[in-house]
Amino acid sequence: MASQISQQYAYRAQKSLGLVNGTPNYTPVTGFAAPDVAARSMAYSADGRLFAYALPTVVRIYQAEGAQLLQELPLPNIVDFSFSPRGTYLSTWERPAKLEDGAQHKNLRVFSVSTGAELIAFTQKALESWDLQYTISESHAIRLVAGEIQVFRPADWDRGIVDKLRVEGATAVTLSPGLNPSVAVFVAEKKGAPASIKIYGLSTLNSPPTCQKTFFKADRAQMKWNTLGTQVLLLTQTEVDNSNKSYYGETGMYLLSAGGNFDCRVTLDKEGPIHDFAWSPNSKEFGVVYGYMPAKTMLFDQRVRTLHDFGSSPCNFISFNPQGRLIALAGFGNLAGKIEIFDRRTLAKVTAIDAPNTSYCDWSPDGRFLLTATLSPRLRVDNGVKIWHCAGPLVHVQLTEELYDARWRPTPVDNVPPFGTALPTAPAPSASVTQLEKNGALKTATLKPAGAYRPPGARGGATPSIFKREDEGGPGGAATPPRYNRSPVPGAPGYAPGAGQNGYANGNGNGQGQRRAVPGAPPGTAPQNADAQKNRKRKGKNAAGEDGADGAVGDYDGRQQGRGGPPGQGQQRGPNTNGRRTNGGQTPPAVEVTAPVPEEVVPETPATPGLDGAALDAVAKKVRNLNKKLKAIEELKEKAKRGERLEATQLKKMEGETDIRKELATLGA
Structure with a gap:
């Protein structure tokens, strides 16, 4: 039976769409005619028997094996569509529109795949969670409408709703797989009322729930059933993190049993968001990736x-292969794209794959290959599909401009060869890989790991533990080091009692009207430049003019009016303008006032006995340099206390502390 369903994948791009055979040749499927216009969406049926794509005016359905056209439905403006589990029905969704007769636009329609006839239609405004959910036998289908769960029998659509359940405030519903399906309903937190999840049996929908749990901090949720449909994992998330530690809100996880015999919160031992979680195909275990980066992965x-604890690593993705034998841990998005594959039996790492810029990653149905794709509009360059063997080698590459979608053809696990005791060996790479290697397109330079960022002041020696990632021996918790206070500490150069930021005493740090402490200089001195001295002279002249004239304006010969213009056309200074110029009106009588010449203000500098100015500058510089050396020695001592290894030059620097202190004592510092 395995030979009847071959390995295959489909891709959809702006200018192309196609079906490609799998290992070992990776050649286009013969007989498939690609459309001449861009497709809006594509999909396989869950059993892998059918393939379809939607064009602006038509939906075409093919037999996946052999690419034989089965149906062509003249349906315009289809945005999305999906198959029922056995490929019996096709559901389509188009944007709602206003009809001329004022009736509701039934934009969700269900068609028979075999005949192409429309069976039933609904009004569904939102694209999110638009599709009906079927049981694996297609005996029932459900949909959530305004807090009401509606149940249908696909074999008899004309009967309409055969059962319904009203759950006030319900925002999400998930139908379990398995032979005895259950319905999980999530109610979000609202107006102080806690959120809740309730599980009902589909056959006894109006009976009390078989299991329920209430909790807070849950604005939305994601639910995942295990393969048997006996347990469900619930990931809750809030829009805002009240502790201001995460931009994406707070997350929590709960596990509930459909039978009601078990429910609990999944307690995680590292602070931070939950990035991803996945059930194993055996339905007996699940993996969670959580915590601030580097994230932690637990089984x-x-x-x-x-x-098992996989430790900390920069990853945000976890996936079991369909046989449950291999586990892939990866970091995509803003992470480097490294994929690590582990053997579930031995929990040992099999290989590591570098797949940067990956937007999509999925296991092949036989569990031996990984398909990674760089998609648009996430990234508009280097778009394409890469297929890797689980042992690590790259076996196929297809570069496609503006690639929108790529996916494997689904295949039941019973129709693929089982895994042996040993992992399978990798096949020879396809011709595309060989050609790209020959052209040098796949050659990547070996880059030295950059490691964690270190500020300039911490470079040149052993890395302090505060700048290390947790998986490199750094402190736990958030990976970002705490911010340091920028104000000088007492005893450090530039410190003054009451000083604010930047060393300004009793100020707001802008330096206006403030005196700044100069490291190593005697107290009371302040740097002066030419502009500052001119301003002080000008202020002295203005003050003298105000005292001598007592409100009168002196010397109207034009030198103070309009830069030498005639009287009455310039600007005059009044006694209460603080040096500002105001427009003059009539020309006042000339009054000769002899203003006293102010004495030049010289900044006071405390004299040091026995030293002139030049010697003072040399001593101040020497003291400042010695203080810098002492500060560096103190920092080295702190590193030694933390157990960090110091270099020989650093140890030699610490030995000179006594000589530095003696030299400072001789200088009187």
């Missing part, structure tokens, strides 16, 4: 007991 059993 739990169905009773939330810890099975």
Whole structure:
């Protein structure tokens, strides 16, 4: 039976759409005619039997094996569509529009794949969670409408709603797989009332819930059932983090059993958001990636007991292969794109793959290959598909301009060869890989790991533990080091009692009307420049003019009016303008006032006995340099206390502390 369903993947780009055979040749599927216009969406049926794509005016359905056209539905403006689990029905969604007769636009329609006839239609305004959910046998279908769960029988759509359940405030519903399906309903937190999740049996929908749990801090949720449909994982998230530690809100996780015999919160031992979680195909264990970067990955059993700790690494993605034998941990998005593959039996790392700029990653149905794709509009360059073997080698590359979508053809696990005791060996790479290697397009330079960022003041020696990542021996918790106070500490150069930032005493740090303490200089001195001296002279002249004239304006010969213009056309200074110029009106009578010449103000500098100005500057510089050396020695001592290894030059510098202090004592500092 495995030979009847071959490995295959589909891709959709702005200017192309196609089906490609899998290992070992990776050649286009013969007989498939690509459309001449851009497709809006594409999809396989869950059993891998059918493939379809939507164009602006038509939806075409093919048999995936052999690419034979089965149906062509003249449906314009289809945005999205999906198949039922067995490929019996096709659901389509188009944007709602106003009809001329004022009736509601039924934009969600269900068609028969075999005949192409429309079976039922609904009004569905939102694109999010628009599709109906079917049981695996297609015996029932459900949809959530304004807090009401509606149940249909696909074999008899004409009967309409056969059962319904009203759950006030319900925002999400998920139908479980398995032979005895259950319905999980999530109610978000609202107006102080706690959020809740309730599980009902589909056959006994109006009976009390078999399991329920209430909790706070849950504005929205994501629910994942295990393969058997016996347990559900619930990831809750808030819009805002009240502790201001995360931009994306707070997250929590709960595990509930459909039978009602078990429910609990999944307690995680590292602070930070939950990035991803996934069930194992055996339905008995699940993995969680959580915490601030580098994130931690943990494997739990169905009773939330810890099975294995994968440690901390920069990852935000976890996926089991369909056989549950291999686990892929990766960091995508703003992370480097490194994929680590682990063997579930031995929990040992099999290989590591560098797949930067990856937007999509998925296991092949046989569990032996990983498909990674760089998609647009996430990234508009280097778009394409890469296929990797689980042992690490790259086996196929397809570069496609503006690639929108890529996916494997689904295949039931029973139709693929099982895994052996040993991992399979990698096949020979396809011709595309060989050609790119020959052209040098796949050659990547070996880059030295950059490590954690270190500010300039911390470079040149052993890395302090505060600047190390947690997986490199750094402190736990958030990866960002705490901010240091920029104000000088007591005893450090530039410190003055009451000083604010930047060393200004009793000020706001802007230096206006303030005196700044100069490191190493005697107290009371302040730097002066030519502009400052001119301003002081000008202020002295203005003050003298005000005292001598007592409100009168002196010397109207034009030198103070309009830069030498005639009287009455310039500007005059009044006694209460603080040096500002105001427009003059009539010409006042000339009054000769002899203003006293102010004495030049010289900044006071405390004299040092026995030293002239030049010697004072040399001593101040020497003291300042010695203080810098002492400060550096103190920092080295702190590093030694933290257990960091010091270099020989640093140890030699510490030995000279006594000589430096003696030299400072001789200088009187």
